Amino acid sequence: MDSSELESDILRRVRALLRELDGHHPSCQSDRGMLRWTLHKRMDQNPRTSCVLVSILVKELERAERGDLRHYIIPLLHTLMYTLIQAPCIPDELCARVYDFCKRLLTLPKPLCTIGLDYASRLQLERAAPGTLYQRMVISEQGLHSAAFPCQERIFIFADPELLPEAICGALAMDTEAAQVSQSPRGSMSCVVTHALQAALGDTCDTSGLRARLQALPPGDLEHWFQQVVAAVEGSQGDSERGQHTARLERIYHSLMGSSPAGNDPQEGLQGTPLPSPNISFHLWTEDEQLWKELVLFLRPLSQSCEPECLGQEPEPLEMPDPLPGCGCCGQSRFSVLSTDSGIERDLPAPEEPCERSRLHRKGGIKKKPSPLDSVALLQAGGGKAPGKPPGRAGVPPEPAAPLQRLHTARVVLLGDDRVLGRLAQAFHSLRKREARRVFLTPRLDLQFYHIPVVPGQPQPSAAAEHTDPEELCEVAGYLGRADPWYESNINTLGHMIPKLATMVGGKPSHPSRALVTDPFLTDVIAYYARMGTQPVCFQVHSVKVLFQDPAQEPAEDVFLTELLTQVQDSPSHRELSTTKRKSTLEGPGMDLTVTCRRVVLSERQKELALSLRSTGVLMKAIPAEEAAGQGCLTVTITEIIRTSNLAGRSFSAVPAVPMQAVAHRFRTRSIKVRSPEQRPFTVRLDKDSRRTYRDVIGLEVSPCLEPSYCLQKTRTTKCSPEETEDVGLVKYLPKSLLLPINTFAGVIP
Numbered sequence: 001m002d003s004s005e006l007e008s009d010i011l012r013r014v015r016a017l018l019r020e021l022d023g024h025h026p027s028c029q030s031d032r033g034m035l036r037w038t039l040h041k042r043m044d045q046n047p048r049t050s051c052v053l054v055s056i057l058v059k060e061l062e063r064a065e066r067g068d069l070r071h072y073i074i075p076l077l078h079t080l081m082y083t084l085i086q087a088p089c090i091p092d093e094l095c096a097r098v099y100d101f102c103k104r105l106l107t108l109p110k111p112l113c114t115i116g117l118d119y120a121s122r123l124q125l126e127r128a129a130p131g132t133l134y135q136r137m138v139i140s141e142q143g144l145h146s147a148a149f150p151c152q153e154r155i156f157i158f159a160d161p162e163l164l165p166e167a168i169c170g171a172l173a174m175d176t177e178a179a180q181v182s183q184s185p186r187g188s189m190s191c192v193v194t195h196a197l198q199a200a201l202g203d204t205c206d207t208s209g210l211r212a213r214l215q216a217l218p219p220g221d222l223e224h225w226f227q228q229v230v231a232a233v234e235g236s237q238g239d240s241e242r243g244q245h246t247a248r249l250e251r252i253y254h255s256l257m258g259s260s261p262a263g264n265d266p267q268e269g270l271q272g273t274p275l276p277s278p279n280i281s282f283h284l285w286t287e288d289e290q291l292w293k294e295l296v297l298f299l300r301p302l303s304q305s306c307e308p309e310c311l312g313q314e315p316e317p318l319e320m321p322d323p324l325p326g327c328g329c330c331g332q333s334r335f336s337v338l339s340t341d342s343g344i345e346r347d348l349p350a351p352e353e354p355c356e357r358s359r360l361h362r363k364g365g366i367k368k369k370p371s372p373l374d375s376v377a378l379l380q381a382g383g384g385k386a387p388g389k390p391p392g393r394a395g396v397p398p399e400p401a402a403p404l405q406r407l408h409t410a411r412v413v414l415l416g417d418d419r420v421l422g423r424l425a426q427a428f429h430s431l432r433k434r435e436a437r438r439v440f441l442t443p444r445l446d447l448q449f450y451h452i453p454v455v456p457g458q459p460q461p462s463a464a465a466e467h468t469d470p471e472e473l474c475e476v477a478g479y480l481g482r483a484d485p486w487y488e489s490n491i492n493t494l495g496h497m498i499p500k501l502a503t504m505v506g507g508k509p510s511h512p513s514r515a516l517v518t519d520p521f522l523t524d525v526i527a528y529y530a531r532m533g534t535q536p537v538c539f540q541v542h543s544v545k546v547l548f549q550d551p552a553q554e555p556a557e558d559v560f561l562t563e564l565l566t567q568v569q570d571s572p573s574h575r576e577l578s579t580t581k582r583k584s585t586l587e588g589p590g591m592d593l594t595v596t597c598r599r600v601v602l603s604e605r606q607k608e609l610a611l612s613l614r615s616t617g618v619l620m621k622a623i624p625a626e627e628a629a630g631q632g633c634l635t636v637t638i639t640e641i642i643r644t645s646n647l648a649g650r651s652f653s654a655v656p657a658v659p660m661q662a663v664a665h666r667f668r669t670r671s672i673k674v675r676s677p678e679q680r681p682f683t684v685r686l687d688k689d690s691r692r693t694y695r696d697v698i699g700l701e702v703s704p705c706l707e708p709s710y711c712l713q714k715t716r717t718t719k720c721s722p723e724e725t726e727d728v729g730l731v732k733y734l735p736k737s738l739l740l741p742i743n744t745f746a747g748v749i750p
Helices: 003-022 026-031 035-045 049-066 070-086 092-107 112-128 132-142 166-181 185-204 207-216 219-238 242-257 290-299 372-381 418-437 475-483 485-490 494-506 512-517 521-532 579-584 708-720 729-733
Strands: 152-159 280-284 408-416 445-453 535-540 542-548 556-560 563-568 591-600 606-621 634-641 644-646 649-651 662-675 682-686 693-704 739-744
Touching: 003 035, 003 049, 003 070, 003 485, 035 049, 035 070, 035 521, 049 070, 049 092, 070 092, 070 112, 070 132, 070 485, 070 521, 092 112, 112 132, 112 219, 112 242, 132 152, 132 185, 132 219, 152 166, 152 290, 152 418, 152 521, 166 280, 166 494, 166 521, 185 207, 185 219, 185 242, 207 242, 219 242, 280 290, 280 521, 290 408, 290 418, 290 445, 408 418, 408 521, 418 445, 418 475, 418 556, 418 708, 418 739, 445 475, 445 494, 445 521, 475 485, 475 535, 475 739, 485 521, 494 521, 542 682, 563 693, 591 634, 606 662
Parallel strands: 152 280, 152 408, 408 445, 445 739
Antiparallel strands: 535 739, 542 556, 542 693, 563 606, 563 682, 591 606, 591 662, 606 634, 634 662, 644 649, 662 693, 682 693
16 A cells, blocks of 8 residues: 555545544444544554654644534544554654644643643653653563663553443453463563664664564563663653753664664564553452552552551551550550660661651650641641651751652543442542541542443342433443543443443353454453543532431431432331321321422522422432533432312322322532431432442431541631631641542533
8 A cells, every 4th residue: 555545545544533523424333433443553653654643633623623623622632632643753843733733722622732731741840752652662561670661551441340240250250360361571672672773763773683683682681771771761750851862772773783783574564563561450349448449459469568468457647646655545465664764865776777656755745846738738638647757866957858759640431330349439438538537549649530331231139229221320430431532432332332342252162362462452441531531520429317217226327429319118017107196297108208309490599398298209419511500519300299179089180080299399409318207217329339228217318428628627717716617727638529530532512
């Protein structure tokens, strides 16, 4: 295929992507989500097409800018950057055009300016030292040790086995396992060295000879050259001239290839070095604390932990001294000993081992107060105390504590429908409460959430719900798809594709994992989503307080993300009510309810609303049906039974031909209280999950869930100043509401 035919073919594929964004692609509905993947796979097979693809994408971006087609810009820009990262060598002129385009995006509203700034910063690094973005991505994703770039990333896939069929869970586990089997640290280091040298030297790099040379090196020598290349690329970021970076890598290339025999075969030109599959682990979500445990293991692996048996306990916080040995609070006896302590903190000896658990801390002494800004940053991140300084030696001023850096990134991908996101909201709230008490993960770990909807063909009997419509079970994914067309095109299409792939894999009698290696579509799409989906959409988490019929039973507190449903409960205790109470209550369907809330009107003002009615149930939805409705409000629907009288006696008929008439009241509110004045119990189901159903309920209170660190600091402020009712001091700088961020490619496009 000559250059003109190649360019025409790529242009046709890019235009097909744009038509898919407009929804004008009826002839290939079954291929939705495959167009982007096939385009990048074509570049992997033929690296010479990378420059052509980048050039076409730049022209399409400039055309979208002139035509004010803003919904094209973000998908085209993501496709371009993903191509540019993997391309063996891109001329600096093309990179400059992309950089100038990203700078022009800074004048546009969010999220265009946010993505433009992010990519402009990355392009600055890439232009100063070609291959930087590829190198950093591989090092962090593969967990390669490098002092020049010590960041690490991991993708955690969580699936609820009670919500997804066993065939889907098994196929996903085999697919991710097969992708990991094909990766190795040696292969990843060879990829980094090859791509960095080829990006800097271009056509003068003998790629085939270089790969053969790296393959023949012992493991120690390969790691040596890997560290040399990484140090050279990272050290070039401060240079003003690109030529200095090229000179450094050229010296490394000649030193590496100097002792190898020169090949007689002609050089084959540029060859691609595809990105290795990232470090992905698949988890069946069977325990409530499983997410927190996996994150702790990611930060402190068992091989590096001082006490592996303490995994079930909370890890050591930034500054949380353990109780002194022999203290009364531990239930142990305390013996009188001769003290050699001078009573001065600086005279304390330095700890011998950093992992020693039994440290001695001076309590009640005078310490230098941390900066208010440092306290605000720490409390906003996760609450708790500011990092303390280790005791110094006598006469030596203590060194300032180095701020902790987030060198670890955990990308948690949730597979399933809204019910698994409800479990995520519970786990996230529990994690934030734990961090507010004893901060550990927050200052060290960048935690990001992703969601891939999966619609099983048959519902699981253990978690069966009344919802049978897939769109009703995937309201969050539907909202994200409406807000971000690129998410709709690449991720929402997987909802029906994953069960089909699982069926195909299940029908193969021999090793299905080997078959999946040849066509790793699912892991490629998950990797693309985790790498390029950096814009979060935040959802308000709501808290609910449940009051039970039994006065001796303590009220229950829970959280939900998408939906709360109340229904009348057929309770035997209700049938045993006294005859006097039965006569005072009008017989018929439903139950009497009193509803108190502050209704949100179109002007966003709030009006007091109090209702007393007979209803069959209350439905509260937290996910807006339209983007214009905004988030943070509940859409409440109350089905009221109209009470009327006729000559035959009391009934619930408003129309003679109909036994009863139901009227739906719908309004928006931020908090609501529901009571049953006749003490008739009802059920409460959270997030469409029948496993999260409360029975014998007579009242509930729903409000936006508060950030635990805010609650902690608010409690401390109230104790110091009981007369203060407004947020003062550090409290007013903290986020008040608990928001669950789910990453997409664009966020919410206005």
